[in-house]
Amino acid sequence: MPARQPGRDPAPMTAQAADRPFLWNVAGLLGDAVGADRAYDIADATIELPEEITLAEPINGRVRLIHTNRGVLAQARLRTALATECVRCLRPTTVPLDLTIEDEFLPSIDLASGKAVPTDEEPEALRLSDHHELDLEPSVWDAISLAEPIAPLDRPDCPGLCPTCGLPLDEGSHDHPDDDIDPRLEALRGFRPETTD
Numbered sequence: 001m002p003a004r005q006p007g008r009d010p011a012p013m014t015a016q017a018a019d020r021p022f023l024w025n026v027a028g029l030l031g032d033a034v035g036a037d038r039a040y041d042i043a044d045a046t047i048e049l050p051e052e053i054t055l056a057e058p059i060n061g062r063v064r065l066i067h068t069n070r071g072v073l074a075q076a077r078l079r080t081a082l083a084t085e086c087v088r089c090l091r092p093t094t095v096p097l098d099l100t101i102e103d104e105f106l107p108s109i110d111l112a113s114g115k116a117v118p119t120d121e122e123p124e125a126l127r128l129s130d131h132h133e134l135d136l137e138p139s140v141w142d143a144i145s146l147a148e149p150i151a152p153l154d155r156p157d158c159p160g161l162c163p164t165c166g167l168p169l170d171e172g173s174h175d176h177p178d179d180d181i182d183p184r185l186e187a188l189r190g191f192r193p194e195t196t197d
């Protein structure tokens with residue numbers, strides 16, 4: 001969080017912080033009747049992801065938060081695209097991702113009494129923060145890693161790399177007579193590891 005600059009009015013309080021697109025304060029929603037909901041548009045959101053995951057597009061979609069009798073149910077339909085490479089030809093490619101998230105968050109603090117809710121019965125449950133904040137970012141992470149294809153292709157019929165010259169088979173000619181050695185491989189032919197005998 002950047003330090004507030006002195007002399008400037010603090011930003012107006014909103015339920016959704018600008019720098020945390022998947023964090024909402026749901027105290028108001030928890031004060032409403034069970035079944036009440038709030039909907040939020042996600043527009044060009046970016047989040048920090050583990051280093052091995054790179055998004056080619058920001059995240060867009062819609063999140064609905066519903067007050068349940070246990071807590072808050074978060075339903076999200078999001079789309080983005082993963083920057084990756086084709087497993088056959090290794091050229092960079094992007095894979096569109098459609099994410100569906102449905103996670104229920106239970107309170108940590110009872111809204112009426114302000115007392116901590118015992119969590120030992122459901123230690124694995126997702127929890128709202130002590131300040132009644134719902135952080136959907138870890139759920140978005142999980143959804144992205146689950147949606148990541150194991151073997152992405154730049155096109156469904158990608159022929160891959162030529163076993164003779166190592167270049168993509170769909171680029172250039174691969175009519176290689178035995179004596180027609182790629183000049184780049186020719187250079188390697190002169191390079192032989194030294195043997196001791």
Ligand SMILES: [Zn+2]
Nearest residue numbers: 086089154158
């Ligand atoms: Zn390919």
Ligand SMILES: [Zn+2]
Nearest residue numbers: 162164165174
């Ligand atoms: Zn070839």
